[in-house]
Amino acid sequence: MSRYQLAGRTVLITGSTGGLGSAVARALRDRGANLALVDLDADLAQRQASELGPETVARGWSADVRDLDSLQSAVDAAAEHFGRIDVVIANAGVGSMAPLETIDPAAWERIIDINLNGVWRTFRAALPHVKSERGYMLAVSSMAAFVHSPLNGPYVASKAGVWALCDATRLEVRHHGVGVGSVHPTFFKTPMMDDVHSDPAGNTLWGGNKSGLWKMIPLETVVDALVRGIERREDLIVPTRTNALAARIPGLVRPFVDRFGFRGTTIPDAMAQASTSGWISR
Template identity: 75%
Template sequence: MPRYSLNGRTVLITGSTGGLGAAVATELRARGANLALLDLNGEQVMAQAATLGSESVAYGWAVDVRKLESVQAAVDAAASHFGGIDVVIANAGITSMAPLESHDPALFERVIDINLNGVWRTFRAALPYIKQSKGYLLGVSSMGAFVHSPLQGPYVASKAGVWALCDATRLEVRHYGVEVGSLHPTFFKTPMMDEVHADPAGHTLWGGNKKGLWKMIPLETVVESVVSGIERRAKIIVPTVQNSLVARVPGLLRPIVERIGFVGNTIPDAIAKAAKPPVI
């Protein structure tokens, strides 16, 4: 498959001012991409855009991924500003450290709402534009989708959900010429990981992620995997070779099941016949 050049294409990123979002945005801009930057703090995201170029190549919008109307307004504004959207990176995410028996219910719901529901809202808002460009949707999951960390129940549940959501969406939109992928990095240095290490429970659990199975990988490794994965329009992106087997084993039989179970136009025919859900 020929490389999907990013030069001149518009990439929309949620959570753009975070550790991964900011690093990916910088690399994408270096490869000639236009950047639609979305984050919760409007002043911060506009300041980020200003460091990456003129308003014609980088612009920011305040967005709350917990609200579909907020996401939709920002996505529509970005598409209008740049004349379309080619790639979406649903990256906004948070974590928490607590066992089930003492986990704050409100925090549990917040993690799920941002990490999983936020990806759904972002994909939903952007899909009409991605269909027009025959573009690419990328959901930021984690190795936590496959290796489930104790004391991080809502986080790993949300990331496993992102993987499943991306895979289901991929089947739904492939007949439009749209590709969908999920990203599964292991630990790497970000402000989020700094908070985990500062937490006594997190430090006890992971030992600072300095060695062994939980050793952190360079941020640059993750960024390169994201960009090259977009250029390949990859279904699954795993930044490190040693983790590839763990990530890919759950999906080994998936292509066979898809080929046998969803023959011909089964999926688009089902979509066409799907009843609209009731308005609640």
């Protein structure tokens, strides 16, 4: 497969000022991509953009992934500014550390809303622009989509949901020439992991992520795999070989279903007949 060249293309990133978002933005800019940087904090996003280049190549916008109208405004403004959006990276995410029995219901709903619904909103807002460029959409999931840990119920549920959402969406847009992928890193150094290690429960559960199964990997490993995955328009991106088997086993049957389960124009035909409410019941 020929490499999907990033130079001159526009990439939109949500959660752009976070640990992973910042590192990915720098790597993409090094590839010559134009950057639409989207974050809750407009000042931070603008400051980040100014450090990466003039407004012709990098610009920041404020948006909340919990608000579709907010996201749509930012995405449309970015498309107007750069003239296109080729790639969108749904990167915004949060975590938690509490068992189902005691977690604050508001915390559960917030995590699901940002991590899962936020990906849906990001894809929904960006798809018309990405579709016109036959581009690529990527969501940041986690190895937690496949390895489910205690005290992380809403996080692992949301990340597994992101993986499933990407698979379903890929089938819906493949006839438009749009690619959809999910990236599944294990633990790596970010401000979120600092929060985990400063939390007594998190430190007890993961032992500081210093060794064994839960040992952290370098941020650079994740960034390199993510950028390479975009350039290859991969369906599933797993940054480390040691985790590849655990990530790929659950999806072994998917390529066969994708290819043989929905032949010809079955999917676009069904989409044309679908109700906007999502279901018709009596």
